[in-house]
Amino acid sequence: MGLGISWVTAWVDDTVTVVSDNRVRLSELDREIGDGDHGENLDRGFTAVKAKFDGLAADTSPGAALKLVATTLISTVGGASGPLLGTAYLKGAQALGDATELDSEQLVAFLTAARDGVVMRGKAEIGDKTMIDAWTPAVDAASAAAAEGKSPSAVLRAAADAAIAGAASTEPLVAHKGRASYLGERAVGHRDPGAESSSLILTAAADAAEATES
Amino acid sequence: MGLGISWVTAWVDDTVTVVSDNRVRLSELDREIGDGDHGENLDRGFTAVKAKFDGLAADTSPGAALKLVATTLISTVGGASGPLLGTAYLKGAQALGDATELDSEQLVAFLTAARDGVVMRGKAEIGDKTMIDAWTPAVDAASAAAAEGKSPSAVLRAAADAAIAGAASTEPLVAHKGRASYLGERAVGHRDPGAESSSLILTAAADAAEATES
Amino acid sequence: MTRLWNDPQRFVDEMIDGFALANAGYVRKVRGGVTRSTRSPEPGPSLVIGGGSGHYPAFAGLVGPGLAHGAAMGNLFASPSTTQIESVIRASDRGDGVLLSYGNYAGDVLNFTAAQEAVRADGIDCRTVLVTDDIFSAPPDARDTRRGIAGDLTVFKIAGAAAEEGRSLDEVERVARQGNERTRSMGVAFTGCTLPGADEPLFSVPEGRMAVGLGIHGEPGIDETDIPTAEGLAELFVEHLLSPGEIPDGVTIDGARCVPILNGLGSVKSEELFVVYRSLALLLGERGVTLVDPQVGEFCTSFDMAGASLTLLWVDDELEGLWTAAADTPAFRRGS
Amino acid sequence: MTRLWNDPQRFVDEMIDGFALANAGYVRKVRGGVTRSTRSPEPGPSLVIGGGSGHYPAFAGLVGPGLAHGAAMGNLFASPSTTQIESVIRASDRGDGVLLSYGNYAGDVLNFTAAQEAVRADGIDCRTVLVTDDIFSAPPDARDTRRGIAGDLTVFKIAGAAAEEGRSLDEVERVARQGNERTRSMGVAFTGCTLPGADEPLFSVPEGRMAVGLGIHGEPGIDETDIPTAEGLAELFVEHLLSPGEIPDGVTIDGARCVPILNGLGSVKSEELFVVYRSLALLLGERGVTLVDPQVGEFCTSFDMAGASLTLLWVDDELEGLWTAAADTPAFRRGS
Ligand SMILES: Nc1ncnc2c1ncn2[C@@H]1O[C@H](COP(=O)(O)OP(=O)(O)O)[C@@H](O)[C@H]1O
Ligand SMILES: Nc1ncnc2c1ncn2[C@@H]1O[C@H](COP(=O)(O)OP(=O)(O)O)[C@@H](O)[C@H]1O
Ligand SMILES: [Mg+2]
Ligand SMILES: [Mg+2]
Ligand SMILES: [Mg+2]
Ligand SMILES: [Mg+2]
Known part of the structure; x- marks a missing residue:
């Protein structure tokens, strides 16, 4: 019961919606400790992804579709989140090869490669108050769930829940990467916008998987 | 019972006070149909006059003292009101020659020459919504009062009262000179700031004369 | 809103000091304003400009080779006094006469005229060309009563270039007048x-x-509308500036050559002006106008007023040559 | 407040169109930004700069002879994307390598670095010198993590002048790095x-x-005070920028030569800046600093933000020569 291209397209659709619904809130978070454009950056990127997906052939592999997400984000977003998320999708897609149905292990491989891509580009560690604080717990929770034999959608749900907790965990932190790192103690008490958006994106992945499976 | 140098210095003192007290109001009038600086322009000018007068020799003639007012206004005010009022004092002073005590006829000659100086420089006619709408009625009222044999202070009071009425008469007018002339009908309903300030200056002249005489 | 000052009364004096310190290679402070710091060795007529302060780079920012010889600097939005202007004229005169050029405002006219009379009395051949570009300040048949706004720059530049070429005062005056004839703004x-x-x-x-x-100077507008789009503003500018009464004698729109100056008054930034310019270029192009050497930026400001103006200089060959000639001033520089 | 636009989504595209139309003699629009419209015939290294839009004249206003060869133009306050930067690099390359220079921000570093990797894979020798002038963004011992603000201009100018002289990429990189070493802003x-x-x-x-x-970019400040006088602001600038940790290696304040750049962020106008500059010149003069070629105006804005920054470039002979070399771009021009 793996996840195929219909999951990827559903994930993209849900992401477009959730990013657009949270555009103002994400920019608000970014205004507090950054430059106030994170919501707009992602919204611009995923709107472009949606346009590309409109003409997608039905037999495209998940890997190929996710690579399209990657290249579109890289070419349209700019800002820090563009290359970071773009690289996440790119490296994740490469880990999938030509597979048409993704099982739990493949999803863990996807998430791990995606997270490693963000680290490769951004050099952030856990606790630096970046999107990595959402991604790394998500990867860990997904591996644990897969090791317990959970279904693909349950693996993604575990990742999503861990990402949500991870995003919340950024609030008390001082930042060491990104614009917020210039603020020192003034960043304390504010949630990192990139961690928050990553938790939304991973939640969309789980929602889409549950809808696709059922 | 003519007016001497003590009248001139009292007039300058009163003018300094009245201009400073009305600075905001005059600029307010100018804001409505001009560029909002008439109060500041006059305040700057008369503050400079006051500084010059501080060292004035007690035996200076009225004409020489009024010439000092003129040159100070010309060199410090700028704006339309600087050369206009400066010329008024200059031409008025020239009409006085070396006289040390001014009688009613000399005051009429002073006011007439002053008004003519403004017309020479500014080419405004009565009804153009300028300071001339205060000066010309003032000159006419002063001549009438002098012809009736009124005292110097009564002549100045007649001039002042006519100037006040003249300033009020500018309200319904469209302007034909100065910045307000660019506004067409939009200037209607607003009092001309230069006419208003001229009425204040002429009232100060009458006040100073009454105080000096008594 | 202005925030940085020490004492409002000393603001203009300190501003002139700072301006002259920062531009010592270009200008020298004199009583009432600035003149060029380097006197050119050749004789020739001088161009003296000026007006109230608060419009930088007008007027002091335009003093230097290829443009003005001196600028009289009044208080904020108030004409310089007669004495100040006289002083700048005398400091700028090179012995071959002086052209005064400035925007047509009652205060400036009164003070510059009085100063002109004073220096003429000493034998200086001193003439005046008023800038009257603002089409909203009087109807076309009363063009010479209009006030001057950003079109100052075209008249000054043309006169300054002619003086730099070594032309006579008669000639400098003639081309300045022709420049003003050919300039319209709103x-x-x-x-x-x-x-x-x-x-x-x-x-x-x-x-x-x-x-x-x-x-x-904050003189009220003639009309008020909702804020249009950038394109809507471009249309408004073109509609008014290309209305038949505003096309100078001898110009036919289709085929004309024209220098557009899109001027920010203070708080409207370059990014917005470029968006407006894009539409302007399209609209004027559609009407057959060839745009020459466009200028987009701040040329005549009104402190931090949020606003914009468009000036069109309808050039002939002579004016185009003078407009595009080299100039090197604190705020307006171009190679030859 | 921004008022003039058609569709916020199209703002930057239309701005670039308008900018390129108004400056066709200088720049040519390419995907992701602009390059010089005239390619110099001689080979040599190219300087590519860039960053988010909304900072005009940074970055596109600085493209032209003596300064940059191309500018990547991102969305408002957002780094250009990797693809955009790559496109501008390829359009600007003259075959002898490319120096990338831009302010140190996570987004820009990520995107420029990815673009650099991509063009290197095709054999283009592409290097990077980050601008890290903002002394308030990290302590002196973490200078290389500081962000870049108006000091961009000094580094770009130095690198651009070196490239114009025909120096090698190694040399252009070296002087750019030296320029950044010698630049501090707040x-x-x-x-x-x-x-x-x-x-x-x-x-x-x-x-x-x-x-x-x-x-x-609207990143919050580190501290907040009452608005000082113009003189008080000058004192604040001097106090911080002349604090011992901020004086570059090899510089002794007394006797040093220094280029001051007093930059308006958008709504603080030239008149106010000149009043501040007056005090700066006095204060720096008292400390024995010789001011070279001062710049007062808008060099790196933040849309219509009301604010100002001071940049000091502590020159040696080589840097002074490169700083004062001729340049001719839409927004920065000077004769040789
Ligand atoms: N080096 C980095 N590693 C991981 N994430 C980063 C890094 N730098 C920034 N981020 C993430 O990017 C987010 C900001 O993205 P965005 O606002 O779109 O870009 P920008 O900061 O360029 O405006 C931050 O909230 C943070 O999560
Ligand atoms: N040509 C003129 N003749 C007479 N008075 C004039 C003329 N032009 C302007 N004024 C007077 O000058 C006043 C404005 O003075 P002021 O505000 O000080 O100068 P400015 O208009 O240069 O700012 C007007 O209210 C008007 O009374
Ligand atoms: Mg951001
Ligand atoms: Mg006024
Ligand atoms: Mg005024
Ligand atoms: Mg950003």
């Missing part, structure tokens, strides 16, 4: 500006509205 | 700026207060 604003130490702006425009045809 | 602001179509400013400063050490 302005709009969204907010007023607040002078140093003042509690209130000089005027205000309701939120979301735009004053049309206002002056650069 | 900024203050009184209001935030509102992007096209946004309802609220990116940040706000309480009325009568001044944010100290803020970034040029």
Whole structure:
């Protein structure tokens, strides 16, 4: 019961919606400790992804579709989140090869490669108050769930829940990467916008998987 | 019972006070149909006059003292009101020659020459919504009062009262000179700031004369 | 809103000091304003410009080779006094006469004229060309009563280039007059500006509205509309500036060559001006106008007023050559 | 507040169109930004700069002979994307390598680095010198993590002049790095700026207060004080920029030569800047600093943010020569 291209397209659709619904809130978070454009950056990127997906052939592999997400984000977003998320999708897609149905292990491989891509580009560690604080717990929770034999959608749900907790965990932190790192103690008490958006994106992945499976 | 140098210095003192007290109001009038600086322009000018007068020799003639007012206004005010009022004092002073005590006829000659100086420089006619709408009625009222044999202070009071009425008469007018002339009908309903300030200056002249005489 | 000052009374003096310190290679402070710091060895007529302060780079920013020889600098939005102007004329004169050029405002006319009379009395051949570019300040048949706004720059540049070429005062005066004949402007604003130490702006425009045809000293506009789009503003500019009464004698729109100057009054930034310029270029192109050497930026400001103006200089060959000639001043530089 | 736009989504595209139309003699639009419209016949290294839009004249206004060869132009306050940067690099390359220079921000570093990798894979020798002038963004011992603000101009100018002289990429990189070593800036602001179509400013400063050490994208300041006098602001700038930890290696304040750049962020106007500059010149003069070729105006803005920054470039003979070399771009021009 793996996840195929219909999951990827559903994930993209849900992401477009959730990013657009949270555009103002994400920019608000970014205004507090950054430059106030994170919501707009992602919204611009995923709107472009949606346009590309409109003409997608039905037999495209998940890997190929996710690579399209990657290249579109890289070419349209700019800002820090563009290359970071773009690289996440790119490296994740490469880990999938030509597979048409993704099982739990493949999803863990996807998430791990995606997270490693963000680290490769951004050099952030856990606790630096970046999107990595959402991604790394998500990867860990997904591996644990897969090791317990959970279904693909349950693996993604575990990742999503861990990402949500991870995003919340950024609030008390001082930042060491990104614009917020210039603020020192003034960043304390504010949630990192990139961690928050990553938790939304991973939640969309789980929602889409549950809808696709059922 | 003519007016001497003590009248001139009292007039300058009163003018300094009245201009400073009305600075905001005059600029307010100018804001409505001009560029909002008439109060500041006059305040700057008369503050400079006051500084010059501080060292004035007690035996200076009225004409020489009024010439000092003129040159100070010309060199410090700028704006339309600087050369206009400066010329008024200059031409008025020239009409006085070396006289040390001014009688009613000399005051009429002073006011007439002053008004003519403004017309020479500014080419405004009565009804153009300028300071001339205060000066010309003032000159006419002063001549009438002098012809009736009124005292110097009564002549100045007649001039002042006519100037006040003249300033009020500018309200319904469209302007034909100065910045307000660019506004067409939009200037209607607003009092001309230069006419208003001229009425204040002429009232100060009458006040100073009454105080000096008594 | 102005925030940085020490004492409002000393603002202009300190501003002139700072300007002269920062531009010592270009200007020298004299009583009443500035003149060029280097006197050219050749004789020739001088161009003296000026007006109230608060419009930088007009007027002091335009003093230097290829442009003005001196600028009289008045108080904020107030004409320089007669004495100040006289002093700048005398410091700038090179012995072959002086052309005075400035925007047509009662205060400036009174003071410059009095100064002109004073130096003429000493034998200096001193003439005047008034700038009267603002189409909203009087109808076309009363063009010579119009006030001067950003079109100052075209007249000054043309006169300055002619003086630099070594032309006679007669010639400099002639081309300056021709430049003014060929220049038309109009302005709009969204907010007023607040002078140093003042509690209130000089005027205000309701939120979301735009004053049309206002002056650069906070003189109220003639009309008021909702704020248009950038394209809508470009259309408004073109509609008024290309209306039949505003096309100078000898110009046919289709096929004409024209220098557009899209001027920010203070708080409207270059990014917005470029968006407006894009539409202007399209609209003027559609009408068959060839745009020559466009200028987009700040040329005649009104402190931090949010607003913009468009100036069109309809060139002939002579004016185009003078407009595009080299100039090197604190705020206007171009190679030859 | 931004008022003139058609569609906020198209703002940057239309701005680039308008900019390129108005400056066709200088630049040519390419995917992702602009390059010089005239390619110099001689080979040599190219300088590619860039960053988010909304900082005009940074970055596109600095493309032309003696300065940059190309500028990548991102969305408002957002780094250009990797693809955009790559496209501008390829369009600007003259076959002898490319130096990338831009302000140190996570987004820019990520995107420029990815683009650099991509063109290197095709054999283009592509290097990077980050600008890290903002002293308020990290302590002196973490200087290389500081962000870049108006000091961009000094590094770009030095690198551009070296490239124009025909120096090798190694040399251009070396002097750019040396320029950055010798550049320090700090900024203050009184209001935030509102992007096209946004309802609220990116940040706000309480009325009568001044944010100290803020970034040029609305990143909050480090400190807040009452608005000082112009002189008080000059003292604040000098106190911080002349503190011992900020004097570059090899510089002794007394006797040093230094280029000051007093930069308006958008709504603080030249008149106010000149008043501040007057005090700066006095204070720096008292400390024995010789000021070279001062710049007062807008060099790196933040839309219509009301604020100002001071940049000091501590020159040696080589840097002074490169700084004062001729340049001819839409927004920065000087004769040789
Ligand atoms: N080096 C980094 N590693 C991981 N994430 C980063 C890094 N730098 C920034 N981020 C993430 O990017 C987010 C900001 O993205 P965005 O606002 O779109 O870009 P920008 O900061 O360029 O405006 C931050 O909230 C943070 O999560
Ligand atoms: N040509 C003129 N003749 C007479 N008075 C004039 C003329 N032009 C302007 N004024 C007077 O000058 C006043 C404005 O003075 P002021 O505000 O000080 O100068 P400015 O208009 O240069 O700012 C007007 O209210 C008007 O009374
Ligand atoms: Mg951001
Ligand atoms: Mg006035
Ligand atoms: Mg005035
Ligand atoms: Mg950003």
